[in-house]
Amino acid sequence: MQYNFEEIISREGTKSVKYDLRQKLFGATDIIPLWVADMDFRSPLEIEQAICKRAKHPIYGYTLQNDQFFGAAKRWLKKRHQWEVSTKSMVFSPGVVPALYMIIHSFSQPGDKIIVQTPVYHPFYDVIKGNGREILTNPMQLQNGKYEIDFKDLELKIDKKTKILLFCNPHNPGGRMWDKEELERLGNICLKNNILIISDEIHMDLSLFGKPHIPIASISEELAQKSFTCFSPGKTFNIAGLNSAIVSIPNPDLRKKFFRAMEASHLFIGNTFGTEALIAAYKHGKEWLDQLLPYLKENAEFVCNYFEKHIPEIKAMKPEATFLIWLDCRGLQMDDDQLSEFMIKQAKVGLHRGIQFGEEGRQFMRLNIGCPRPILQQALQQITKAVKEIEI
Ligand SMILES: Cc1ncc(COP(=O)(O)O)c(C=O)c1O
CATH class of the missing domain: 3.90.1150.10 (Aspartate Aminotransferase, domain 1)
Structure with a gap:
């Protein structure tokens, strides 16, 4: 078509x-x-059809995110990004931003510092401040019309209170797709300082010039064990209003703790139409x-x-x-x-x-x-x- x-x-x-x-x-x-x-x-069209089909059934009760849901995401990541993620590692969230908020809430304490590379997507500030955590800004350097991470500034600023890196890959608003070397360097700094990584990869499918997207968790198993990768079909397929996102958390202890927080706040139940839309998007959206x-x-x-x-x-x-x-x-x-x-x-x-x-x-x-x-x-x-x- x-x-x-x-x-x-x-x-x-x-x-x-x-x-x-x-x-x-x-x-x-x-x-x-x-x-x-x-x-x-x-x-x-396949998303519209999936929603219409579901809408024809007149009962819109609580809806399950089952193997079909996570399986569609798994196959998408594998085919589109050559990234192998087990469905077991995936947790549903009604959006990427709610997940960012809940991870910070669950894995840091009031007064802890969270790193952001600025300028950055403005809700990053809200999820940190809203949790009573401190923002540690690592301003990017504008070089030849392109943003670069200032690693020296980052290493100088990290202290014992620094617990999480809230990372944007690809970057909004700079549009940068981070290179393997940059991800490795950043990842090593986090590993060395025992800093967890929340990687917001919602724009992962939107590479404009054919450059491959590299999830930071795909760099090494060690990094995967320290990371939360948040993604959704919301931006890619223009279905942001359907509120269906996924967080991949390979570490079982981190995953359990995150899921418990989502469960306690009843954020673990997905939207009926969002569920159908995510499946259709990842199955047929290519x-x-x-x-x-x-x-x-x-x-x-x-x-x-x-x-x-x-x-x-x-x-x-x-x-x-x-x-x-x-x-x-x-x-x-x-x-x-x-x-x-x-x-x-x-x-x-x-x-x-x-x-x-x-x-x-x-x-x-x-x-x-x-x-x-x-x-x-x-x-x-x-x-x-x-x-x-x-x-x-
Ligand atoms: C980097 C980034 N993360 C998250 C979101 C929003 O995600 P959600 O609507 O799933 O909460 C946006 C939307 O612009 C974004 O640019």
Whole structure:
């Protein structure tokens, strides 16, 4: 089947966070929303069919995540990423972020330090602070338009209170896919200092230029035993609203403790439709994804080339993975409030404020390219016009 990613599908009135919150967030509804990380593409047909089939059965009671569920994930990881994960190691979670919160809750104490490489996906801060833990920032270095981990800074900052690394692989918002050497070096630092690794790999399937994704837990058995790998089909297949994620925890003691926390908080019971959707996505989604990735790659190239040519005041960081582009807007010489106001009021485009991703995101913004190209074209033209107006 040939998918048409140029199809414009109205999401208005579907209770979509991206569209139906525009009045509240931006004070207007005529804003092109390119912020929250879901896409404007139709999901694979097989997912829609699986949900419709299940919806026809009129009882929507508690639903089991059985061997079919974890088996579909296992086969996906093996085929797509050549990563062998046993179904036994997998635990269900109603989302990646709830899992991040519960792991921190279960495996650290108030006052302990959790490492994050900043700028980073903003809920990372919330799950640490929400648990009363301390954030240990390891700011990344921006080198040749690409983020690099500052290992020296990390080693200097680690102390006895440092218990967990909350890692983003691939990285949001930088779009970096970490290399084997980087993962080994980071992993060794964690092993040496007895630090557990929570690896958020939700963007693992979204490599745009063919670079293979390397799960940090696949580096060595020693690292696997210290790690929690969180993933889901939510970003990949545009089903974030269906809340089905998995955490792979090879170490049986860590797994038992995590499962007990999920059980105690009743987070271990999955959503009826999310369960069907995950199975269908991992069983049948390959063809759709193989068509999506070249489209996203061309969107990324289109956006980066456009900024370079028409709006050189804004530097777009070309992502290796994800449908998100990190924009360095320092050339516009506006503070964060002015920048937001400018994008909303002058350009009529709703971007994500960079400062939410940490101090290093000051004067940056994040742009979502998971939409038909004509929408991006329109948004970029509006930004160009707005920039020209301030320069007159
Ligand atoms: C790195 C990362 N982790 C987690 C999530 C959200 O995961 P979930 O909706 O499964 O909680 C996102 C969404 O943007 C993300 O970018």
